[in-house]
Amino acid sequence: METSTPRQIPVRGLLIGVVFLLLGGLFAVPWFLSSMVIAGVEFCPQLFQKRDFFYYRIPGTKIRVGSTTLSTAASPSGTPVLTHLVASSPVEWQVAKASQGGNAVEYGPGILLGYLSSMNANGANAWDDWSFKNPAHAKILWPIVQEAAEQNLYFCVPELLQHAHSQKNLGALNRTLRLVCVEAAQTKLLALVDKQNLSARSELQSWALAIVNEFKDDAEFESQKPDFAKE
Numbered sequence: 194m195e196t197s198t199p200r201q202i203p204v205r206g207l208l209i210g211v212v213f214l215l216l217g218g219l220f221a222v223p224w225f226l227s228s229m230v231i232a233g234v235e236f237c238p239q240l241f242q243k244r245d246f247f248y249y250r251i252p253g254t255k256i257r258v259g260s261t262t263l264s265t266a267a268s269p270s271g272t273p274v275l276t277h278l279v280a281s282s283p284v285e286w287q288v289a290k291a292s293q294g295g296n297a298v299e300y301g302p303g304i305l306l307g308y309l310s311s312m313n314a315n316g317a318n319a320w321d322d323w324s325f326k327n328p329a330h331a332k333i334l335w336p337i338v339q340e341a342a343e344q345n346l347y348f349c350v351p352e353l354l355q356h357a358h359s360q361k362n363l364g365a366l367n368r369t370l371r372l373v374c375v376e377a378a379q380t381k382l383l384a385l386v387d388k389q390n391l392s393a394r395s396e397l398q399s400w401a402l403a404i405v406n407e408f409k410d411d412a413e414f415e416s417q418k419p420d421f422a423k424e
Contacts, residue, residue: 230294240266244264244266274309334354340374
């Protein structure tokens with residue numbers, strides 16, 4: 194009668210398997226730990242301030258580990274810009290940049306934050322310097338930029354700043370900047386079609402219509418009045 198012998202696992206194969214498991218663990222642990230860190234920058238349109246944040250979250254889930262850590266808020270701008278902002282409440286913080294592991298995403302507020310942080314050839318803050326040299330223009334520009342930011346219309350900020358540089362007449366500058374805002378609002382309103390966006394759409398439309406009403410006797414403005422303002 195034949196007897197079966199126990200099947201033997203090759204020692205070499207077992208060792209190779211263990212080595213691969215250990216190497217996999219060595220690579221997986223740092224990846225897992227780095228993927229737990231959610232970090233970024235927030236921007237406040239009411240104050241033109243920014244702050245860093247980070248928190249830990251289990252990768253692949255929405256489960257946070259611990260609370261969010263925030264840095265001290267500070268503005269990249271100085272008095273020449275900040276003095277023209279309009280006090281408003283409540284204060285809102287919007288994400289300008291967020292990263293997880295090696296992946297980073299830029300959001301709308303980062304557009305304005307980039308301009309506010311830019312330096313000129315002399316090493317000075319570019320928009321502080323411009324505002325100091327052009328206080329009357331700055332008085333018109335920054336409250337409008339602030340309003341656009343509060344409405345999350347950051348995509349129109351480059352155009353607003355470009356007109357501030359090129360338009361010398363104060364009345365024309367104010368009208369041009371307001372028209373840019375209304376056109377930007379119309380563009381965004383076309384995207385806010387879902388029922389879940391009804392509140393945001395109503396708020397944005399009310400804001401844009403208030404601007405339209407400021408220029409109700411302006412023939413040039415009337416000719417460019419967007420469709421939603423004609424309802």
